Amino acid sequence: MSLQIAIPIFDGITALDAIGPYEVLSRVPGARVHFLGLYEPGPKRTDNGMLALTADGALGDVPHPEVIVFPGGHGTRALMRDETVLAWVRAAHETSQWTTSVCTGALVLGAAGILNGLKATTHWLLLDKLSELGATPVSRRVVEQGKVITAAGVSSGIDMALTLAAHLAGADVAQAIQLGIEYDPRPPFDSGSTAKAPAAIVELARRRT
């Protein structure tokens, strides 16, 4: 019994978008996480160029994963117009048990037509873009719509993946995974959402991005 989990990776990815869910989902019993290049295996550079994640396969090697996790990053802009990538997403979504995204990965799902008519979320700076793709943007950390789960920016993939782990393997296993990765978050500040951060911090974050 094996659970195939596909995480497409590409130049311009935000590493934590992929690694947060990977760290949770790789601990689900029977799970096999596949990091997949779009066209070929090999190293894929993150958005700031300081790291490469290695893809052991390509999208074509895993056409029917049980779980899709589409991460975000600057690189997704090009993917939204890449018909080969969008065709893989559409075909994989037809047979998947769960189709999920983190951050701007949602924009790729949207470009593939998967979010049409659904509530969805993405990084707070790009929520508006979801409307252009036929979705209803929701400012929430994790949005579930049937088998489609979208998560907000970058770090939210950890929360999304714990929710998904509970669907896949039950609440006990999900909680044991949470304890295994000691996910008892204690950020030193409370500025993780625009609803909580002071206006000056929101402006600073906007300028820096």
Add this chain to the structure above:
Amino acid sequence: MSLQIAIPIFDGITALDAIGPYEVLSRVPGARVHFLGLYEPGPKRTDNGMLALTADGALGDVPHPEVIVFPGGHGTRALMRDETVLAWVRAAHETSQWTTSVCTGALVLGAAGILNGLKATTHWLLLDKLSELGATPVSRRVVEQGKVITAAGVSSGIDMALTLAAHLAGADVAQAIQLGIEYDPRPPFDSGSTAKAPAAIVELARRRT
């Protein structure tokens, strides 16, 4: 003005230990994060074998980083007896502004003698090991002792790095980074520490590790 941040990576690393801090610290103005193999650059496999992170350099290439972040994973067991690695840690620590660890990375700092007489933390399953290395184990998410900061298991590196980002660049920048990675955690369960998880979940997590 550049801030050199060294993150040693190795076969048997837990990816999130390194990627959590990287995602935060790479956003500090002027920061340059170096992923360093112990002896040589190249792909380093994570603990479960499902991913490789690419080291662009080796420890010897960055002898005097301003910041050291030592991540954990099964692989640290061998590192605790690797005199070349321990010598690098000792020498780098002599000139570093900050020496930090995530999860069992603390055991490598400890084996290098850096935690002697200090309070420190690591993954909850291995807290006892810190005593054998001359440290006083503390069950806390982030422990600061002068320029030495140790973090608990896996995901705690994100909290540690935000604390460190505030030291390096001020609270405003740290808060803007928190908002940039939308770190407003909402785990679906409250089982991230042994103090909160039900006894059966602690036992399950212990058996699974």
